[in-house]
Amino acid sequence: MTLARATGVILAKELRTEFRSRELLGTTVVFVLIVIVLFSFTFNPTSTESRRFGPGLLWLAFLFAGSLMLQSSFLREQTNDTLAALRLAPIDPFSILAGKMAANFLFLLLVEVILLPVFAVLYNIAILPVLGQLLLVLTLGTIGLAATGTVFSAVAAQARLRELLLPLLLLPVLAPVLIASTEATIGVLRDPAELSLVWLTFLACFDVVFLTAAWMVGEYLLEE
Amino acid sequence: MISAPSVVAVFLLLAAASYGALIWAPTENTMGLVQRIFYFHVSSAWSGFVSFILVFIGSIAYLRTRALKWDWLSVASAEVGVAFFTVVLVTGPIWAKPVWGIWWTWDARLTSSFLLWVLFVSYLVLRTLVDEPERRALVSAVFGIFACLDIPLVYFSIWWFRTQHPQPVIGDGGKLDPRMGWVLLLCWAATLGVMTVLIRLRYRLEALRAEVDDYRMNAAREGR
Numbered sequence: 327m328t329l330a331r332a333t334g335v336i337l338a339k340e341l342r343t344e345f346r347s348r349e350l351l352g353t354t355v356v357f358v359l360i361v362i363v364l365f366s367f368t369f370n371p372t373s374t375e376s377r378r379f380g381p382g383l384l385w386l387a388f389l390f391a392g393s394l395m396l397q398s399s400f401l402r403e404q405t406n407d408t409l410a411a412l413r414l415a416p417i418d419p420f421s422i423l424a425g426k427m428a429a430n431f432l433f434l435l436l437v438e439v440i441l442l443p444v445f446a447v448l449y450n451i452a453i454l455p456v457l458g459q460l461l462l463v464l465t466l467g468t469i470g471l472a473a474t475g476t477v478f479s480a481v482a483a484q485a486r487l488r489e490l491l492l493p494l495l496l497l498p499v500l501a502p503v504l505i506a507s508t509e510a511t512i513g514v515l516r517d518p519a520e521l522s523l524v525w526l527t528f529l530a531c532f533d534v535v536f537l538t539a540a541w542m543v544g545e546y547l548l549e550e
Numbered sequence: 551m552i553s554a555p556s557v558v559a560v561f562l563l564l565a566a567a568s569y570g571a572l573i574w575a576p577t578e579n580t581m582g583l584v585q586r587i588f589y590f591h592v593s594s595a596w597s598g599f600v601s602f603i604l605v606f607i608g609s610i611a612y613l614r615t616r617a618l619k620w621d622w623l624s625v626a627s628a629e630v631g632v633a634f635f636t637v638v639l640v641t642g643p644i645w646a647k648p649v650w651g652i653w654w655t656w657d658a659r660l661t662s663s664f665l666l667w668v669l670f671v672s673y674l675v676l677r678t679l680v681d682e683p684e685r686r687a688l689v690s691a692v693f694g695i696f697a698c699l700d701i702p703l704v705y706f707s708i709w710w711f712r713t714q715h716p717q718p719v720i721g722d723g724g725k726l727d728p729r730m731g732w733v734l735l736l737c738w739a740a741t742l743g744v745m746t747v748l749i750r751l752r753y754r755l756e757a758l759r760a761e762v763d764d765y766r767m768n769a770a771r772e773g774r
Contacts, residue, residue, distance in 0.1 A: 474696065481689045485679040495676060495693060498669045499700045502707035509710075524710070532703055539699055543692045546613050 329424070332417035336425025343402070344433065354395045354437050361387040362445055376449040381511035384445055385504055389471065392434055393493040396475040399426050400483040413548060420544040423476060427540070431472035438464050451515055459514045459521050466529035467507035473536045474499055480547050502532055552750050560743035567593075567740035570733040578730075584648050591641040593737040594634045595663065597745045601631030602670065602698060604749070609694035612687055618760060619753075621687035624694055625677060626752035628670050630745055635667040662708045669697045669704075683760065 327335075344350055365383040369375055403409035412422050442460070446453040453460055475496055482492040510525040571589035578585035608624030611617075642660065643653040654660065676693055680686035 477692065477696065481676070481693055484685055484689050485676060486681075487679055491676065491679055494672050498665055498672055499696060501665055502700065502703040505707040528703075528707060535699055535703065536696070539696060543613065543695060546688060547692055 327417050329418045329421050332415075332421035333424040333428065336412075336422055337428045340426060340429030341432070344429070350395060350398060351433060351437065354391050354433075355440055357394065358387050358391045358437060358441050359444065361390060362441070362448065366448070371449055373450045376451055377515050378512070380445070380449050380451055381515060382504075382508045385467070385507045385511065387441075388434070388438055388467075389497060389500055389504060390493070391437060392471045392475050393496045395433065395437075396430055396472075396479045396496075397482070397489060397492050399430055399476055399479040401479075401488070404483060409548070418545075419548045420541060422548055423480070423540060423544040427472050427476040430476050431468055434468045434472055435464065438468065453515075456514045456519045459519065460511065462521075463507055463510045463514060463526070463529070466526060466533060467503055467510075469533040470503045470529065470536060471500060473533065473540050477536075477540050477543070477547065503529065506532070552747060552754070557747060560740070560747050563736075563740040563743050567733070567737045570729075570736050575729050575733040576727050581649050584645055587641050587645050589734055589737040590741070591638060591645060592734060593741045594637040594641070596738055597741040598631045598634035598638060600742065601627045601634060601745055601749070602666070602701065605631065605670070605673075605694050606698035609691035609698070612691045613695075616684075618683065618687060619757070621683075621691065622753045622756035622760075623749070624687075624691065625674075625756060626749045628673050628694070629752055630748045632667060632670050632674065633748070634741070634745065635663060635670070638663055639667060658708045662705050665704050665708070666701060669700065673697055683763070 362383070365387070368383075369379050371380075400409065403412070409422075413419065439461075442453060442464075445451070475492075478492055478495045478499075482488040482495060485491050506525045506528045510522050510529065513520050513522040513525070567589070571586050575586065575589070577583060604627035605624050608620045608622075608627060612620035612624065642663075646655070647653050673690060673693055677686055677690050680689055
């Protein structure tokens with residue numbers, strides 16, 4: 327089986343597992359919602375203030391959500407030791423990681439797309455005119471989040487205290503993504519909107535670097 | 551093994567560097583005596599970087615060869631690098647308070663050094679949470695590689711904020727007293743010496759630990 331087909335099969339399996347229970351997506355959406363509400367107490371959320379602080383808060387909420395949500399990516403496999411079964415399959419071991427990465431990317435993007443209008447309404451930010459640009463920033467930022475998050479989820483699954491460990495590993499490494507996505511989002515929401523090519527390129531570089539790194543270490547990470 | 555003469559040599563180098571930094575180098579005109587801390591501040595940062603590069607090398611070499619000695623190099627270098635960056639983060643504010651009037655500012659270099667320190671503290675925390683040596687070596691090598699790849703991204707992303715840090719003046723056309731440059735180089739040589747001795751000691755400790763574990767396992771097997 328080729329790498330692409332195997333990845334597709336793993337991706338389909340991940341999606342099927344999630345959409346049968348939908349517990350992960352539902353819980354994460356509620357979590358981000360709570361964070362968005364709580365953030366409103368930390369500053370005076372008028373329209374101008376929201377434009378300045380809103381994007382940072384939004385991305386911080388997504389990062390927290392990611393660091394909690396991605397735990398289950400490899401933990402789920404541990405309960406019935408299904409990862410061993412996946413390893414036995416005659417496929418490139420990287421496709422397991424890639425499939426999970428793609429699934430996590432879609433889950434996170436879905437959560438973000440659900441919560442973006444809620445955020446826009448609550449914080450009085452008009453997003454409809456710049457929706458396309460916002461989606462571009464969201465996509466690039468989320469690729470980086472999903473790529474590093476999935477690898478670290480595999481790392482943390484092998485350690486004790488993994489619930490606490492994953493955010494500890496993930497958040498400092500994602501600091502560049504937080505900065506770049508926040509700055510790009512602030513630019514898009516500015517009046518008039520400007521899409522910062524510098525930050526978009528930076529996000530793309532981050533994604534390429536860590537996708538490549540994941541591809542290089544993937545086979546080692548999944549061996550027994 | 552660490553020979554006594556090499557330890558003595560490093561000690562003498564450190565004594566000479568201290569003499570150079572505290573007495574021989576001229577007092578800086580505007581900042582006064584407190585500027586002298588800068589010789590150890592900057593050289594510690596440089597040696598810290600060298601240690602983190604060794605973590606990168608050790609991590610890659612471990613994944614390729616599966617020889618635990620590379621993991622010992624990684625952990626030794628990470629600990630020494632964190633120690634050096636602790637020195638950087640402590641001496642920086644001591645210098646900043648009289649010169650800038652504040653202990654800390656979220657300027658580019660300060661923020662990135664702090665983040666770098668946090669990254670490798672996370673690396674050390676990860677190591678304490680995995681017990682089995684091969685597994686620990688594997689997951690920390692993966693995280694070590696990711697953390698090192700993150701260093702340039704952290705620097706670039708934070709760089710685009712306004713910087714308050716004094717720009718490097720070495721090689722900036724004759725304004726600097728040449729003695730200052732020599733003392734800085736001497737200090738760097740001394741901290742590199744300290745770094746080498748500490749890493750070798752820590753490496754030996756790790757090797758001895760592995761040996762003790764081996765004996766213990768053999769004894770347990772024979773006792774049965």
